[in-house]
Amino acid sequence: MKLLSYFRGEAFQRGVHPPSCKHTADTSIRRLPFAPRLVVPLSQHIGKPSRPTVRVGEEVVRGQPIAAADGWLSVPQHAPATGVVEAIELRPSARGPWTECIVIRVYEASTQEMLWGTPQDIEAFPPQEIVLAVQRTGMVGLGGAAFPSHAKLTVPEGAKVETLVVNGCECEPYLTCDYRVMVEQARDLMVGIRHAMRATGASRAIIGVEDNKPAAAEAMRRALPPQGDIFVEKVPTKYPQGSEKMLITALFGVEVPSGKLPLSLGMVVNNVGTLTALGRLLPAGQGLVERVVTVTGPGVARPGDYHVPLGTPLSFVLDYAGAPAQARQVILGGPMMGQSVASLDVPVTKGVSGVLVFRGEDMASREGRRSYPCIKCGECVESCPMGLNPSMLGMLAAQREYDVMGEQYHLGDCFECGCCTYTCPSNIPLVQQFRVAKQILREKAAA
Amino acid sequence: MSDLSQTRTFDEFMEGIWRQNPVFVMVLGMCPTLAVTVSAMNALSMGLATAFVLVCSCGLVSLMRNIVPKEVRIATYIVIIATFVTVVDYAIQAVSLAVYDALGAFIQLIVVNCIILGRAEAHASKHPPATAMVNALGMSLGFVIGLLALGTVREVLGAGTLFGVSLFGANFQPWVVMVLPPGGFIVLGAWLLLFSTLKQRKEVRLAEQGGGHGA
Amino acid sequence: MNTSAIPPQATPATSLVKTLGIVSAVCGLIIVGAYQGTYDAAAANRRLALERTVFKVVPAAKSMVEWQATPQGIRPAGGEPAPGAVKFYAAYDAQGALAGIAVEGAAKGYADTVRILFGYSPDCQCVTGFGLVASKETPGIGDKIVTNHEFLANFDALDVKLNAELSALANQVKVVKHGTKSQAWEIDAIAGATVTSRAVGKAINDSAQQLLPKLVPETEKLRKKES
Amino acid sequence: MTVQTEIRSAPHIKGPRSVEQIMANVVYSLAPICAFFVYQYGISALASILVVTASCLLAERVFVRTGTQAGSLSDFSATITGLLLALTLPPGFPLWMGVVAGFSAMALGKALFGGIGFNVFNPALVGRAFVQAAFPAAIATYTPSFLPGRFTEFIPSSLAWPLMAPADTAAWLKAMQYDALASASPLARWKFEGFVTPAWDLVTSLTGHMAVGPSPLLILLCGAYLALRRFMDWRIPIAVLGSAGLSALLIYAVFGTRFPDPFFMLFSGGLVLGAVFMATDMATSPVTPRGMWLYGALIGLLTVVIRFYSGLPEGVMYAILIGNAATPLIERITQPTPFGKGVSIRARRQATYTLHPDYISREEAGAKTPKKRFLKNKPK
Structure with a gap:
C-alpha cells in the first residue's frame, strides 16, 4: 500500500490513516434552538477584533450587524438571534484568555428567519466590490483557521490567480460538517465558487474530495454548472489531506515551496463550508450568524450535524445533543488538531467545526499507556507530511536546544498536524513539545 | 597544637588515598594504569616505582623550592623527576628482568605521569619537605591502591591467579578480554562507577545529617 | 611562552x-x-634470562657461548656485530661438549612479530625444540604453541637437513593443516591457531635457511668449548 | 451542567502502536527460529536460550531496580536481547559463560547508556563481543546439528562448572566418530580449509553444521512477517543483503575463485540473522529512510571486507557494531528533505492537473512572490 502510493506519486508522501469514526455522515443537518443567552465574542477570527456598534440594553434582530470591522484584517459580527444586548464584557474563550463579548438575551419568540439584509445584484459587481461584499458578511474560513475570507480572496498587486482550489477534504476523524454541506448544499457551493472565481480572477476551480466520500462527489457533480470550468476531483483518503499544501500536492503533483503561499503557484484555496455559506449569504446581502457544527464523540447520545447559532454556549449544545455527565474531555474541532476546553461556558464561534466529547473510559485506553524513551522506530519520520524528523526534534526539545530545532531541523515548517504524536509507540507528546519550542522561539524573535 | 598538627599531617596523608585519589577521583595517570595492570604483581611494581619517584622528587623539589627561580622551575622539576625515573629503571632491571619486560616503556613514561609533575608543582613547591613527602606518600599509596584494584581483578579473572598463586586450580577458564586493553577499560569503568556511587551515597547521607553541609 | 609578560624583577x-x-x-x-x-x-x-631460554631449547646445556654467522663464516660474538649477521648460541654440557645450538628467529604472527629461539642439533641435523622470546599472540589461542603437547611434539626432531651442495635446506620447513603431517620436515598446525603455528614454522624456516649453510661446514669450530 | 473537563494537548487520539506491541511481535517472530534451533541442537540449545534470556532479564531487573536505567521488564526488550544473544552463541556454549554474556550485554550494552532507547550499540552484539573477547576458544567451537542423542544428552561443554574451562568438545565428537572438522562453522571451514559448503545445505541448514543460528530461510520468513506488519523497517535488511551480495559478487568477478561465490557469502554464518534482526534494532539504527539505506550498505560492505581480508572468519558482528557507531553521523547527513524545500517544484508524474507553466518558471526564476501577510492555513 505505502510502497504503491510512494511510486504512483499521486498523493503527498507519508501521513497517517486514523480510524475515520464518521458516525454522523448519514444524518442530515438539523437545527439547534436558540440558547437563552448567546455570547458573541468580538474576536472570532484572526486579525483585529471587531468594534461593537450597539449599546447595552439595545434591541437587536437576527442578522443585524452588532460590531463593525476594525481595519482591513477584521470582519463585522452579526446578531445571531433577536433579543436584547445584556452586556458587553469579558468572557472566557476557547483559547484560554478572556475576551470581550456581546451577550444577547434571546427573545423566546425569536425566529430562525433572517430579519436583516437586502438582496444585492452580486453578478454585476466588479471583483473589488465582491471582496468588500464578502467582508460585509463577516465570513471567515470555516475550516477551522478562521482567517477572514475577503483577505484570502484578495489578489495582491502583481500576482495572478489561475486556479481556485476548493478544499473538500475533511480528513479529521469524526467531523462530517463539510461532508453534509457538500451533499446537501452543493448548489449554494457552486454559487459561492462562481463568486470567488470572479473575485480572484481564477479561470478554473477544482474541488478536491477524498475518495471515501463518493456521495459528496456525486452530489457536487450533479450541481456543476454547464460552463465546464469547475471540476470535481477525488484524492486519496489520508490525514492530513485537508491541509492546503497537501491537497495541492495531491492534485497537481507539486509542492508549495517552504515558507510560501499557494498564491506563489497561482492558486487560492478555500474551504467548501466557507464557499457554500458565501453562496447563500452574498446574493441575499446577509451576515454570518450560524454555522454547521458536528457534535459527536463517544460521549454524545444524539450525535449529528447542527446549524448552530454563533455564540451558543457549549453547555447548551451538549445538553441538546445529550452528552452525559461523565463527559471528561470536550474538544473543539477534530481529534487530531482540536483544542480541549476547560469550561463549557465558552461559545461556539465561526471557527468551530466540531464539538467532540470523550468519556472517562474512552480516555483510559490512551492514558493507561506507558511512556517510554524514544526507541527511534522511525514511525514519526515516516508519517510527517512535512518531511521533518520529529524524532530528532523531540530529542532536541528534551535538551532545550530550541535554536538548533529552528535552524537546522526546520521546526518552522511543522504545522502541528499531530501525525507524529499519533503514531509514536513510546507515547511521547511530540507536538506539544514542538508547540512549546515554537512559542519560545517566537518570544525570542520578538525580544 | 601538636594534636592539630598531627591531624593535619594525617589529613595530608589521607588526601591522596581517599579524597583526591589519583586513579578513582582525579583520573590521572591513566596510561600506566590501563597498560600495566594485567597482573597484580605488575600493578604493584608499577605503583611502587611511581611511589619512589613521587616521594623522592617531591622531597627534592620541596628542598629546593626557595632557591629555584620561577622561570626555570618546570625544567628543574622535569630534570629531577627524570633522574629518579632513571634510577628506578636501573633498579628494576637489577631486581627482576621479568618485571622490567612486563612494564616495558611505561617505566620511562613515569616521567610524564601527570600525578608527579602535578604534585611537584601544586604541592611540593609550596610546602616544607616533611609535609610534601607525607602528601606524596599518601598520593602514591592511593595510586598503588588504584593499580592494585585493577590488577587484582584483571589477574584473577584473566589468569585465575593472584600474585602468581593459582586460585581456582588448573581447569580455570581465563577471561582473555581481561588481559587485553578493553578489559582494562571495563574494569576501570566498573571501579569508577563503584567509587562515585559510594561518594554520592556518602554525600546524600551527609546532606541528610548535616542539613545543607553537603556542598 | 608569553614573552611580553616578563615580570619587572626578572631573575x-x-x-x-x-x-x-x-x-x-x-x-x-x-x-x-x-x-x-x-x-x-x-x-x-x-x-x-637468555641462558634460561637457551637451556630450555637445548635441554642438556649447562653453559653457552654467543656466536654470529656472517657471510664470511662464523665467529664468536663480541665487538661490532657485522651487518646481516645471524646470532646463535652454542650450548655445552657439563663436560664442555657441544650439546646443541640455539638460533633466533622471527616471523609475523597474528597480532605482532613472534620472536622465538629454537634448538638445533648438528648431530641429527634437526630442530629439537623452541621457546618464545616475545609474542603478543592472543592469550588462550596463540599461546597454545607453547602449551599444546601435540604441537610441541613436532619439534622432537624436525628435519632441517641441507641439500647435497650444502647451499640450502633439502626440504623447506612447512606448516600443514592439523592432522595431515606426513613428512619429518612438516609441522602439524594447531587447529584454531593456524596463523601463529605458521609464524613459528616460518621463523624456523627463514633462520635455518639463512644460517645453516654457513654453520654446517664449520660445525667443527664449535665442537669444543673455548675458554 | 457542571462537568469536570480535562485539558489535553492535541492530538486527542492515539495510533494502535505501542512499544510493548512492537517488542512482543519481535519475540513472536523469534519463537519459530528458536524452536528450530532447539530442534537442531537439542537440549543444550534449549538450556542455552533459557539461561541466557533469564540472565538478561535478571540483569535488566537489577538495573531498573537500582535506577540505573529506564524501562521495565514488561517491554520485552530484554527478552529480545536474550533470545538474539543465545542464537548467536554456539549451542554448546558453556552455560556460565552464557550468564556472563547476558549480564555484560545488559550492563555494557544497555544500562550504561540509560536503558531502552538510549543504547548506542545493539546490546546482544555487545554481549557477544564481550564473550568473544573473553572466551575466544569456546565461542569458536561448534557442534554438528542433528546429533543422534541431542534430546537426551547435553553437549559436554555446556555443563562446565562456573569459571572452569569447558570439556573438550573435539574429543567428545571423536568418540562419536566425527572428525575434528565437524566442529567448524562453514565460514571457518572456508577460511581455514578452503571448503565451500553446498548451497542448499546453507539455505535450509537441514544437514551439516550451521555456525550461527538456524536456517536463513526461516529467518527470512520471520523477517518478512515483521516487515509486512511494519514492525521492522524493510530497507535495512535489503540494504545489508544487497550490499553484501553486490560487493561479494564484485570481488568474486574480479578475483575469481580465490573467494567464494556471493551466494555462499550471503547464506553462511550470521549474515541473514544479523541483517534481519540485529541491524534493524530500532534504537541503534538511523530513523531517516535514506540513512537506513546507507547504514545497511555500510554493514553489508564491512561484513564482506572483514570476512575476506581479516583473520576472523565471521564479520557480521563487528560490521553491525561499527554501523551502530556510525548511526548518529549517518542520521546527520541524511536528514529528510522537508516539504517544499527540495527540487520537487517540478510536477511529479501522473498529476491530475497541470500547473500553468508560467507559475512554475516564475517560482524557479526566483521571482518575488507576494509577501507573506498572514499565518499559514491549518487543515481542518
Missing part, C-alpha cells in the same frame, strides 16, 4: 644558569651512582 640569567647547572650536576651524580650500583646485577639478570 638574572646567570642565576638561572647556575641553578640549572647545580640541579643537573646533582641529578647526574645520582644517575651515575645508580648505574654503577645496578650494572652488575642487571647484566647478570639479562644473561640469566
Whole structure:
C-alpha cells in the first residue's frame, strides 16, 4: 500500500490513516434552538477584533450587524438571534484568555428567519466590490483557521490567480460538517465558487474530495454548472489531506515551496463550508450568524450535524445533543488538531467545526499507556507530511536546544498536524513539545 | 597544637588515598594504569616505582623550592623527576628482568605521569619537605591502591591467579578480554562507577545529617 | 611562552644558569651512582634470562657461548656485530661438549612479530625444540604453541637437513593443516591457531635457511668449548 | 451542567502502536527460529536460550531496580536481547559463560547508556563481543546439528562448572566418530580449509553444521512477517543483503575463485540473522529512510571486507557494531528533505492537473512572490 502510493506519486508522501469514526455522515443537518443567552465574542477570527456598534440594553434582530470591522484584517459580527444586548464584557474563550463579548438575551419568540439584509445584484459587481461584499458578511474560513475570507480572496498587486482550489477534504476523524454541506448544499457551493472565481480572477476551480466520500462527489457533480470550468476531483483518503499544501500536492503533483503561499503557484484555496455559506449569504446581502457544527464523540447520545447559532454556549449544545455527565474531555474541532476546553461556558464561534466529547473510559485506553524513551522506530519520520524528523526534534526539545530545532531541523515548517504524536509507540507528546519550542522561539524573535 | 598538627599531617596523608585519589577521583595517570595492570604483581611494581619517584622528587623539589627561580622551575622539576625515573629503571632491571619486560616503556613514561609533575608543582613547591613527602606518600599509596584494584581483578579473572598463586586450580577458564586493553577499560569503568556511587551515597547521607553541609 | 609578560624583577640569567647547572650536576651524580650500583646485577639478570631460554631449547646445556654467522663464516660474538649477521648460541654440557645450538628467529604472527629461539642439533641435523622470546599472540589461542603437547611434539626432531651442495635446506620447513603431517620436515598446525603455528614454522624456516649453510661446514669450530 | 473537563494537548487520539506491541511481535517472530534451533541442537540449545534470556532479564531487573536505567521488564526488550544473544552463541556454549554474556550485554550494552532507547550499540552484539573477547576458544567451537542423542544428552561443554574451562568438545565428537572438522562453522571451514559448503545445505541448514543460528530461510520468513506488519523497517535488511551480495559478487568477478561465490557469502554464518534482526534494532539504527539505506550498505560492505581480508572468519558482528557507531553521523547527513524545500517544484508524474507553466518558471526564476501577510492555513 505505502510502497504503491510512494511510486504512483499521486498523493503527498507519508501521513497517517486514523480510524475515520464518521458516525454522523448519514444524518442530515438539523437545527439547534436558540440558547437563552448567546455570547458573541468580538474576536472570532484572526486579525483585529471587531468594534461593537450597539449599546447595552439595545434591541437587536437576527442578522443585524452588532460590531463593525476594525481595519482591513477584521470582519463585522452579526446578531445571531433577536433579543436584547445584556452586556458587553469579558468572557472566557476557547483559547484560554478572556475576551470581550456581546451577550444577547434571546427573545423566546425569536425566529430562525433572517430579519436583516437586502438582496444585492452580486453578478454585476466588479471583483473589488465582491471582496468588500464578502467582508460585509463577516465570513471567515470555516475550516477551522478562521482567517477572514475577503483577505484570502484578495489578489495582491502583481500576482495572478489561475486556479481556485476548493478544499473538500475533511480528513479529521469524526467531523462530517463539510461532508453534509457538500451533499446537501452543493448548489449554494457552486454559487459561492462562481463568486470567488470572479473575485480572484481564477479561470478554473477544482474541488478536491477524498475518495471515501463518493456521495459528496456525486452530489457536487450533479450541481456543476454547464460552463465546464469547475471540476470535481477525488484524492486519496489520508490525514492530513485537508491541509492546503497537501491537497495541492495531491492534485497537481507539486509542492508549495517552504515558507510560501499557494498564491506563489497561482492558486487560492478555500474551504467548501466557507464557499457554500458565501453562496447563500452574498446574493441575499446577509451576515454570518450560524454555522454547521458536528457534535459527536463517544460521549454524545444524539450525535449529528447542527446549524448552530454563533455564540451558543457549549453547555447548551451538549445538553441538546445529550452528552452525559461523565463527559471528561470536550474538544473543539477534530481529534487530531482540536483544542480541549476547560469550561463549557465558552461559545461556539465561526471557527468551530466540531464539538467532540470523550468519556472517562474512552480516555483510559490512551492514558493507561506507558511512556517510554524514544526507541527511534522511525514511525514519526515516516508519517510527517512535512518531511521533518520529529524524532530528532523531540530529542532536541528534551535538551532545550530550541535554536538548533529552528535552524537546522526546520521546526518552522511543522504545522502541528499531530501525525507524529499519533503514531509514536513510546507515547511521547511530540507536538506539544514542538508547540512549546515554537512559542519560545517566537518570544525570542520578538525580544 | 601538636594534636592539630598531627591531624593535619594525617589529613595530608589521607588526601591522596581517599579524597583526591589519583586513579578513582582525579583520573590521572591513566596510561600506566590501563597498560600495566594485567597482573597484580605488575600493578604493584608499577605503583611502587611511581611511589619512589613521587616521594623522592617531591622531597627534592620541596628542598629546593626557595632557591629555584620561577622561570626555570618546570625544567628543574622535569630534570629531577627524570633522574629518579632513571634510577628506578636501573633498579628494576637489577631486581627482576621479568618485571622490567612486563612494564616495558611505561617505566620511562613515569616521567610524564601527570600525578608527579602535578604534585611537584601544586604541592611540593609550596610546602616544607616533611609535609610534601607525607602528601606524596599518601598520593602514591592511593595510586598503588588504584593499580592494585585493577590488577587484582584483571589477574584473577584473566589468569585465575593472584600474585602468581593459582586460585581456582588448573581447569580455570581465563577471561582473555581481561588481559587485553578493553578489559582494562571495563574494569576501570566498573571501579569508577563503584567509587562515585559510594561518594554520592556518602554525600546524600551527609546532606541528610548535616542539613545543607553537603556542598 | 608569553614573552611580553616578563615580570619587572626578572631573575638574572646567570642565576638561572647556575641553578640549572647545580640541579643537573646533582641529578647526574645520582644517575651515575645508580648505574654503577645496578650494572652488575642487571647484566647478570639479562644473561640469566637468555641462558634460561637457551637451556630450555637445548635441554642438556649447562653453559653457552654467543656466536654470529656472517657471510664470511662464523665467529664468536663480541665487538661490532657485522651487518646481516645471524646470532646463535652454542650450548655445552657439563663436560664442555657441544650439546646443541640455539638460533633466533622471527616471523609475523597474528597480532605482532613472534620472536622465538629454537634448538638445533648438528648431530641429527634437526630442530629439537623452541621457546618464545616475545609474542603478543592472543592469550588462550596463540599461546597454545607453547602449551599444546601435540604441537610441541613436532619439534622432537624436525628435519632441517641441507641439500647435497650444502647451499640450502633439502626440504623447506612447512606448516600443514592439523592432522595431515606426513613428512619429518612438516609441522602439524594447531587447529584454531593456524596463523601463529605458521609464524613459528616460518621463523624456523627463514633462520635455518639463512644460517645453516654457513654453520654446517664449520660445525667443527664449535665442537669444543673455548675458554 | 457542571462537568469536570480535562485539558489535553492535541492530538486527542492515539495510533494502535505501542512499544510493548512492537517488542512482543519481535519475540513472536523469534519463537519459530528458536524452536528450530532447539530442534537442531537439542537440549543444550534449549538450556542455552533459557539461561541466557533469564540472565538478561535478571540483569535488566537489577538495573531498573537500582535506577540505573529506564524501562521495565514488561517491554520485552530484554527478552529480545536474550533470545538474539543465545542464537548467536554456539549451542554448546558453556552455560556460565552464557550468564556472563547476558549480564555484560545488559550492563555494557544497555544500562550504561540509560536503558531502552538510549543504547548506542545493539546490546546482544555487545554481549557477544564481550564473550568473544573473553572466551575466544569456546565461542569458536561448534557442534554438528542433528546429533543422534541431542534430546537426551547435553553437549559436554555446556555443563562446565562456573569459571572452569569447558570439556573438550573435539574429543567428545571423536568418540562419536566425527572428525575434528565437524566442529567448524562453514565460514571457518572456508577460511581455514578452503571448503565451500553446498548451497542448499546453507539455505535450509537441514544437514551439516550451521555456525550461527538456524536456517536463513526461516529467518527470512520471520523477517518478512515483521516487515509486512511494519514492525521492522524493510530497507535495512535489503540494504545489508544487497550490499553484501553486490560487493561479494564484485570481488568474486574480479578475483575469481580465490573467494567464494556471493551466494555462499550471503547464506553462511550470521549474515541473514544479523541483517534481519540485529541491524534493524530500532534504537541503534538511523530513523531517516535514506540513512537506513546507507547504514545497511555500510554493514553489508564491512561484513564482506572483514570476512575476506581479516583473520576472523565471521564479520557480521563487528560490521553491525561499527554501523551502530556510525548511526548518529549517518542520521546527520541524511536528514529528510522537508516539504517544499527540495527540487520537487517540478510536477511529479501522473498529476491530475497541470500547473500553468508560467507559475512554475516564475517560482524557479526566483521571482518575488507576494509577501507573506498572514499565518499559514491549518487543515481542518
